[in-house]
Amino acid sequence: MVTGPIAAVAIPSPLRRHFDYLVPPGLERTAVRGCRVLVPFGRTQYVGVVLRRHAEASVARAKLRPIAALLDDEPTLDEAILSLLEWSAQYYHHPVGEVVQSALPTLLRRVDGSKAQSGGPKFWFLTDAGNACDPETLASAPRQAKALARLAAEPGLTRAALEADEPGTGAALAALARKGLVESQQLGEVIPPATPAPGPALTDAQAEAVEAIAAAPGFASFLLDGVTGSGKTEVYLHAASAALVRGRQVLVLVPEIGLTPQMIHRFGKRLGQAMVALHSALPNGARRNAWIAARSGQARVVLGTRSTILTPMPELGLIIVDEEHDLSYKQQDGWRYSARDVAVMRARRADVPVVLGSATPSMESVFNVLAGRSTLLRLPERAGAAALPQVSIVDVRARALDGHLSGQLIEAISETLAAGEQVLLFVNRRGFAPTLLCHECGEVLECPRCDARLVLHRQANRLRCHHCGYETRVPSACKHCGSPELRPVGLGTERLEDELEKRFPGARIDRIDRDTTRRRGALEQSLADARSGQTQILVGTQMLAKGHDFPGVTLVGIVDADGGLFSTDFRASERLAQLIVQVSGRAGRASRPGRVFLQTHQPEHPLLRSLVGGDYAEFARTALAEREAAALPPYGALALLRAEAPRRAACTAFLEEAGHIARDTSPQVAVLGPVPAPMERRQGRFREQLLLSAMDRVDLQRMLRPWAPALEGLVSARRVRWSLDVDPQDMS
Numbered sequence: 001m002v003t004g005p006i007a008a009v010a011i012p013s014p015l016r017r018h019f020d021y022l023v024p025p026g027l028e029r030t031a032v033r034g035c036r037v038l039v040p041f042g043r044t045q046y047v048g049v050v051l052r053r054h055a056e057a058s059v060a061r062a063k064l065r066p067i068a069a070l071l072d073d074e075p076t077l078d079e080a081i082l083s084l085l086e087w088s089a090q091y092y093h094h095p096v097g098e099v100v101q102s103a104l105p106t107l108l109r110r111v112d113g114s115k116a117q118s119g120g121p122k123f124w125f126l127t128d129a130g131n132a133c134d135p136e137t138l139a140s141a142p143r144q145a146k147a148l149a150r151l152a153a154e155p156g157l158t159r160a161a162l163e164a165d166e167p168g169t170g171a172a173l174a175a176l177a178r179k180g181l182v183e184s185q186q187l188g189e190v191i192p193p194a195t196p197a198p199g200p201a202l203t204d205a206q207a208e209a210v211e212a213i214a215a216a217p218g219f220a221s222f223l224l225d226g227v228t229g230s231g232k233t234e235v236y237l238h239a240a241s242a243a244l245v246r247g248r249q250v251l252v253l254v255p256e257i258g259l260t261p262q263m264i265h266r267f268g269k270r271l272g273q274a275m276v277a278l279h280s281a282l283p284n285g286a287r288r289n290a291w292i293a294a295r296s297g298q299a300r301v302v303l304g305t306r307s308t309i310l311t312p313m314p315e316l317g318l319i320i321v322d323e324e325h326d327l328s329y330k331q332q333d334g335w336r337y338s339a340r341d342v343a344v345m346r347a348r349r350a351d352v353p354v355v356l357g358s359a360t361p362s363m364e365s366v367f368n369v370l371a372g373r374s375t376l377l378r379l380p381e382r383a384g385a386a387a388l389p390q391v392s393i394v395d396v397r398a399r400a401l402d403g404h405l406s407g408q409l410i411e412a413i414s415e416t417l418a419a420g421e422q423v424l425l426f427v428n429r430r431g432f433a434p435t436l437l438c439h440e441c442g443e444v445l446e447c448p449r450c451d452a453r454l455v456l457h458r459q460a461n462r463l464r465c466h467h468c469g470y471e472t473r474v475p476s477a478c479k480h481c482g483s484p485e486l487r488p489v490g491l492g493t494e495r496l497e498d499e500l501e502k503r504f505p506g507a508r509i510d511r512i513d514r515d516t517t518r519r520r521g522a523l524e525q526s527l528a529d530a531r532s533g534q535t536q537i538l539v540g541t542q543m544l545a546k547g548h549d550f551p552g553v554t555l556v557g558i559v560d561a562d563g564g565l566f567s568t569d570f571r572a573s574e575r576l577a578q579l580i581v582q583v584s585g586r587a588g589r590a591s592r593p594g595r596v597f598l599q600t601h602q603p604e605h606p607l608l609r610s611l612v613g614g615d616y617a618e619f620a621r622t623a624l625a626e627r628e629a630a631a632l633p634p635y636g637a638l639a640l641l642r643a644e645a646p647r648r649a650a651c652t653a654f655l656e657e658a659g660h661i662a663r664d665t666s667p668q669v670a671v672l673g674p675v676p677a678p679m680e681r682r683q684g685r686f687r688e689q690l691l692l693s694a695m696d697r698v699d700l701q702r703m704l705r706p707w708a709p710a711l712e713g714l715v716s717a718r719r720v721r722w723s724l725d726v727d728p729q730d731m732s
């Protein structure tokens with residue numbers, strides 16, 4: 001008879017349960033909840049985390065194997081994080097082992113995880129002395145002068161980016177640093193405390209917001225709603241400072257693209273406290289060190305992207321989620337959590353305030369204000385007296401367009417260039433044209449592996465699938481009828497750049513999309529050129545809509561605003577509205593007012609009309625009324641079960657069986673499907689889905705609880721890849 005305590009261990013298994021192990025003598029006191037242990041599993045070993053200890057096992061004791069080794073002297077995951085993870089595993093119905101693993105830095109998931117590595121890239125900034133420095137004094141050192149000018153235009157460049165711009169300027173950094181004119185910051189390293197720098201005096205609206213946050217006695221959720229440039233970051237800084245003064249730690253979430261070095265620098269400088277920045281591109285060693293600094297309390301401010309919300313912080317006093325509407329907060333594979341929603345739950349459990357900030361709040365957050373669960377803090381005006389841009393709709397129906405630009409937009413571009421100001425043109429697709437069509441027989445070139453058209457990339461002379469990476473040479477004739485008349489249809493960034501070059505010969509045009517920024521340092525370079533005024537016309541995809549400021553841009557053109565108006569996804573209009581407002585926010589700063597032109601075939605569309613007044617709030621009211629009438633989120637609750645397999649029948653069989661069980665379990669939950677996913681085939685696999693909806697989130701949760709584990713047991717589940725998405729954001 002085997003005796004002794006048993007440990008329930010979370011290991012990285014796709015099964016929705018923990019695994020029991022015997023606690024060997026000697027570890028009885030030390031292998032406690034939150035500690036990492038090495039355990040045998042099949043023929044391999046895993047690093048797992050002890051969830052709890054119990055006296056009786058779920059299987060016969062004789063079958064249990066002992067823990068092989070204890071890896072921690074004290075728990076790696078504290079109670080606050082562990083219980084948050086357990087709650088999350090339940091809410092998202094995801095295997096607890098995978099959820100717990102995602103909270104550990106990679107090196108702590110490995111048996112040999114003790115090796116340290118060097119930190120992330122260094123970002124360079126001007127010191128106060130550097131800002132005050134007269135360039136004349138560097139006349140004898142032109143490279144230093146050049147580097148200084150570049151960093152003044154674009155703070156936070158890396159040495160590599162400076163070198164790429166002009167060889168030799170990177171080497172000038174050391175000399176500038178010796179003179180105290182520049183300094184660097186490194187991701188993942190603890191940025192040491194310093195004397196906090198003063199900021200501007202707050203406006204009344206800012207001061208009210210800061211006071212409300214600082215006065216919250218415990219948990220409180222705030223929606224900080226303010227247009228780009230209204231001074232939200234100033235509010236974050238002051239609220240953070242108040243929490244730091246009380247001896248608490250502050251956690252700041254930023255979206256993937258928005259994690260600009262400037263944000264880190266601004267927080268580090270102004271707060272003057274030890275801080276770490278976490279980023280998905282961080283080397284493993286640096287990430288682990290930063291994580292440990294947060295957990296030990298050494299780092300008082302922790303700033304990072306999505307998974308940063310899972311960092312243990314023993315003295316947490318405030319959570320800030322910047323650009324809370326951003327899609328990158330929702331994980332799109334594996335454990336599909338929303339970092340914003342987990343942030344609110346974490347704040348609630350830790351009994352601390354949480355601030356969600358955005359110029360274009362999500363419908364969920366607007367709804368929470370209406371429902372009284374969240375407090376609205378508004379910053380109605382741009383700080384520093386900058387005016388909001390004026391938005392005009394350009395009706396392109398039945399107009400003979402010269403290329404894809406209307407006469408109105410072309411005229412506005414000419415005026416802007418003549419005034420020495422900059423133009424930003426936005427197209428939501430990279431490449432030359434989204435479709436290549438045979439003029440003779442109408443044949444369209446499609447991806448052989450996906451249910452999608454191949455995009456023409458003319459510079460590379462390739463056809464590419466944007467979903468699976470398939471690519472091929474551009475054929476010289478139609479495969480179907482042999483005609484050589486293959487015509488590009490539709491607009492991509494490459495084509496727009498082409499048309500602009502013909503229209504405005506001599507203008508300095510730069511294109512920013514995933515094709516032009518693949519090379520390291522290329523994006524930084526382009527952004528620097530845009531900020532310094534080097535570029536006159538910027539053409540780009542939504543990469544441009546996020547977080548970057550271009551003070552010299554006074555004209556923004558959204559060349560095709562129609563796409564989002566006709567989508568099957570009920571969130572498409574919300575995304576379009578956010579995009580339009582965010583792109584518009586790039587225009588005009590300080591004393592120069594901006595203009596925004598929207599080209600559309602739907603000039604009377606209520607969504608567009610509501611945005612002309614610059615009124616996102618009015619759009620939100622309309623959109624929420626529509627959602628309520630259709631019982632869609634945030635009024636109703638949704639979950640999506642996805643299946644994919646090389647054979648369509650395998651998906652259907654699994655989803656039908658899953659649907660039967662669901663319909664039997666709960667009359668409150670409506671089951672729709674199986675239906676083909678909006679993109680029916682991807683990478684050679686068929687995709688189908690089952691949509692579950694309920695008026696009440698509690699009913700949906702009650703139904704999912706027994707359902708998800710039941711799916712694991714189905715024979716038909718073994719023939720497909722499946723995943724469950726609670727509160728899905730992307731329905732494709």
Ligand code: ADP
Binds near residue numbers: 202228232
């Ligand atoms: P947001 O985060 O809403 O885009 P920021 O906080 O970055 O806005 O502020 C935009 C600009 O206005 C920054 O340059 C900032 O220094 C400045 N600013 C913010 N608040 C004030 C204020 N109260 N007085 C003067 N300038 C301000």
Ligand code: ZN
Binds near residue numbers: 441
């Ligand atoms: Zn043809």
Ligand code: ZN
Binds near residue numbers: 447448466468
């Ligand atoms: Zn494809």
